[in-house]
Amino acid sequence: MDFIPSADELKRITAPTSPITPCSCGLGLCTGWESLSEDRWPKASVTPLGTLRDPDLYEPTFEEHHPEGTRYASAAAPVAIKFFPYNRAEVWHCTQCQRHLMRYTEFGGYYVDHRVRELAPQLTITD
Ligand SMILES: [Zn+2]
Secondary structure (H helix, E strand, C coil): CCCCCCCHHHHHHHCCCCCCCCCCCCCCCCCCCCEHHHHHCCCCHHEEEEEECCCCCCCCCCCCCCCCCCCCCCCCCCCCCCCCCCCCCEEEEEEECCCEEEEEEEEEECCCCEEEEEECCCCCCCC
């Protein structure tokens, strides 16, 4: 998957479309980072646009970036692409609802947890 190196590049490739809401593909709203099992991920209707994970970094930071006091799962949290968890997320486009989505996977000792967040047009995107 192609690396998306900057906020500007992410904005360019996810230029606002006209989302059809609610989504008909079964993803739900995903305004914050929602846990979404693999079987709910609409494989047939999503295409990858790239990854925010820098291939030159061995371990991206776990630090989060919330200058406005938001939290990890806040619907208004900025998309700070150099910070957790954006720095390990992939960017996808859903051809059913025309939304852009970010997705990453948390690996625990005995579990794998897929997390999805909509890249809503009104969100702040920063490096
Ligand atoms: Zn969709």
